[in-house]
Structures are given as structure tokens and as C-alpha cells.
Amino acid sequence: EAQVTQNPRYLITVTGKKLTVTCSQNMNHEYMSWYRQDPGLGLRQIYYSMNVEVTDKGDVPEGYKVSRKEKRNFPLILESPSPNQTSLYFCASNAGTPGSYEQYFGPGTRLTVT
């Protein structure tokens, strides 16, 4: 089954404790992205990647890091989480080819930072 998986689905942590949210896709997509969803703000892009070792900042990159060492994986790293990073996070991928620009989303990771 074609899918984007994220882990963990739920995470409660404390300020300053480094964490990683994993994302993996099995569709051989070139493009992958991370978004955060907050009430009234919709989805805002954190980082995106156009291919292995190629990443770029989205609209809200502060406080986040990413890496793309393999095509299928795109982990999101919070080196020193803060309460304002409490949010719902989505990973997404897409093929980026004509007729196939739609994003495929993971199930989401709900992060709470206390």
C-alpha cells in the first residue's frame, strides 16, 4: 500500500529535550515536506526537500532541522523544543511530475511541549 508513515503519533516532552519525528514514504517520491497545523492558521510549511541531500526552508523553519540522506526518509528534528512548538505535524510527499503534483500526507504527529 502506498503510504507516508510518521512516528510517533503522539509525543509529550519537556522544554529543551531533543526529539526526532520520523517520516518515511514508499512511493519513490522526490519531494518531501514537513508542515505544522495550528488552529486558525492552516498548514504552514516548515522545510521541504527536492531530493536526497537537497533541502530548503519553508515559511516557519526556526527551531527545526531536517535531513534527507535517503530518498524515502525525511526526519524532523527539534534540537531544543519550546512550548510554542506544541502543534500537529504532518509529513508529506509528492512525485513532482506533470499530472502528479498532489501531496500525500502522513497521519500526523501531535506534539506537546511542556
Place this chain on the structure above:
Amino acid sequence: AQSVTQLGSHVSVSEGALVLLRCNYSSSVPPYLFWYVQYPNQGLQLLLKYTTGATLVKGINGFEAEFKKSETSFHLTKPSAHMSDAAEYFCAVSEGRNTGNQFYFGTGTSLTVIP
């Protein structure tokens, strides 16, 4: 920079009534347009998309949308609302490889269906 505006953060309709969710965008080039639906505690699911060709596109669950270039709009409609349509709906735009395949989302419209 691209932007997507969804008029009405909350829309309520009666069961069986027309659903109309509005989306306007700004883009300097012909865009690719999408509607996604998010049910409670779930991820986003693609409802429909416009890339090229016919400007009236049909999606899943009886939804359709029309791309109107002159109005820079991509409104979502469904002739008859069902209770199961209650969800959050997001409009999104992309300029494809021109901008690194980035997506821009509206702030969402929460649809309530009244029995």
C-alpha cells in the same frame, strides 16, 4: 509570493443543501490547485485537483470545483450535503517545479452539516 484565501472559517449547511466553500488564490503563473479534506483526528485526504485541461473537475464523495482564471478562484461545491461531509476543508495551490514544488494552503473552512 503565493497566497490562498478561504472565505469563511466556518460554514454551516442543512443536510441536503448545497455546499459552497470558497477559495481564491494569487499566483503569477498558471497554478495547480487542490482541495483536501481532514476528518477529525485524521490526516489530509485529496478531494480533487486541477492541473491542466478541463476547468471543472470532479472529485471523490460527489464534490467538484471549477477553476476560473479570470476570478482567480477555485470554489468547491457539492449539490447535496451529507452528515458525513462534516470536516475541515483546505484549499491549496502549487506552481509545480517553478517553485520547487512548494504547496501553499489556505487557513481552512470547517463545515458543519445540520440534520
